[in-house]
Amino acid sequence: MDAFFASVTIRDRPELRGRPVLVGGGLRGVVLSATYEARRRGVRSAMPMSRARRLCPDAVVLPAAFDEVEATSAAVMEILRQVTPVVEVVSVDEAFLDVAGALRRFGSTTAVAEHVRARVHDEQRITCSVGIGPTRSVAKLAGRRAKPDGVVRVPPEAVVDFLHPLDVGELWGVGERTRDRLRRLGLRTVADLAHTPLPELRRALGPRAGAHLHALAWGTDSARVGEGPVAGRPAGRSIGAEETFGHDTDDHEVVGRELLRLSATVARRARAAGLAARCVSLKVRYADFTTLTRSRTLADPTDVTATVHATAVALYAALGARRTRVRLVGVRLEGLRPRREVHEQLVLGAREHGWTDADRAADRAVSRFGRDAVGPASLLGTRRP
DNA sequence: TCTGGGGTCCTAGGACCC
DNA sequence: TCTGGGGTCCTAGGACCC
The missing domain is CATH 3.30.1490.100 (DNA polymerase, Y-family, little finger domain)
Structure with a gap:
């Protein structure tokens, strides 16, 4: 979903369309979600609200409509389950689908994507973006690239060309700390990471994380939809x-x-x-x-x-x-x-x-x-x- | 008025057991 | 004057995600 909390919160307030809107707040809060108008001014989610207001003084600040977000999320996930039963819900506004079994019905992965986007748009009056790839991680990054309101498909033969120019920090699972550590090792791009010998990565990051990142850098992460580190287990640990x-x-x-x-x-x-x-x-x-x-x-x-x-x-x-x-x-x-x-x-x-x-x-x-x-x-x- | 709230997973040391 | 190896559980902290 694109700017999910913000989109849902202003869905029934057309007067706010096209304006920078920040959702979140509280006395010492952070930005939960911001419209793209606000993002263009440098606002990001998780940014302290005080800083966001400084960047964007004319922004409208609203509390999140949690109940409506929850209901919208459930409705969207239901649309996805009608495409395929193999749905891995990652969060309130994001899911992976294994659409291999749906291709005969829809014709192509792109057709699935457009079907989902059209239904979400028509039924929920908000936009979403779809990334298509041979692995969860590639699809995830493609989806980020597709935002807002778009589709990006990375076919298997294009995976390495797609991944390798990216900054290592863009990989799903590489946060600020790991990015810094990789930088200190002289590794800036995904290509750098991919061409570092596996033993060296394992030494630097630990055996598990090293192997995992190496696989991500080559787009060969083998976890299937529903078997990711998060899903596939009884929810609620x-x-x-x-x-x-x-x-x-x-x-x-x-x-x-x-x-x-x-x-x-x-x-x-x-x-x-x-x-x-x-x-x-x-x-x-x-x-x-x-x-x-x-x-x-x-x-x-x-x-x-x-x-x-x-x-x-x-x-x-x-x-x-x-x-x-x-x-x-x-x-x-x-x-x-x-x-x-x-x-x-x-x-x-x-x-x-x-x-x-x-x-x-x-x-x-x-x-x-x-x-x-x-x-x-x-x-x-x-x-x- | 810098820095929320909900989570998952991993690591590492120590205790303890056989 | 010598202290293995394998395993589980508990605790604390850290990284990461949305």
Whole structure:
């Protein structure tokens, strides 16, 4: 999808068409998505909103329409599944399709692309771009090249010519750090990478990453659609929530309350998904942006808000006092497994009804009457930071 | 008023077990 | 005066993606 959050957010506001629009924000937020008018002025997603506004003072800034984005995403993915069942959803606005089985019906890969683009445009009133290639990685880069509102096809015999002039940083999986490291090795283009002996790459980047990048540089990555490092596994290896405070704080009560709010959020999501977590992980970012994580594995998997919170608080307390203030806290559940596979440890003398029942009752109330229907008393009257 | 929030995967050291 | 090899789990951090 092209500038997905921005496109959806302004879809029903024709007066904004052709104007630079930034979606995202909050007091200390970043740009979630920007229209191409804003991008032409140098705005990029993930850029601090303050900087984006400086680059583009006349931009309209809007909060993201998350519900509508979600619904649009689902509708688009459904269009894709009608082309082929082999769909690998990468994110809310991106997917891979293996269209080998659809060629007889459509005639060509390009015809598939135009079919999808036409349907998305007609039914959702937004544009998308399609990259076609023999591997996921090549298709991914072709898709980037196709933006906005276009199609780029890289046939197998053209892959090497397509890849090799690119900057190494354009490869999917090479971020800023790896790009810097490659630069220091004197490797700037994908061709440089491709012509570096494999053992040398493995030494420099580790055996796995080295081999992976070498394959990407020759377009020979063999993962099939649906078998990528992300997809192909049961979704949901972790559930997390984090929040940057409006102002850095050293008030333990404020931090503790926020940990409760986050714990309640992730535990509720786990319960809704029928999952329990072996491990609770705490993330803390200080005012100077140093970030650390602490985690604890529990004796028994849990989906209980109070247990998650108690663990998060214990991890936080174990950090001790710091000189700097806290900018962000986060809570994440890991080691998830289906709750029905977890047999409850019976404790002699335990109450017959405990937090598990309270959580479930609260979940039912929330699902009937809304998020504010019931919750921890200590969160009453507090606004999200 | 620099730097969000949701994730996945990899690495590396230490503990522990056989 | 000597300490292997293989494996798993736990913890912490880092890189990357959208």
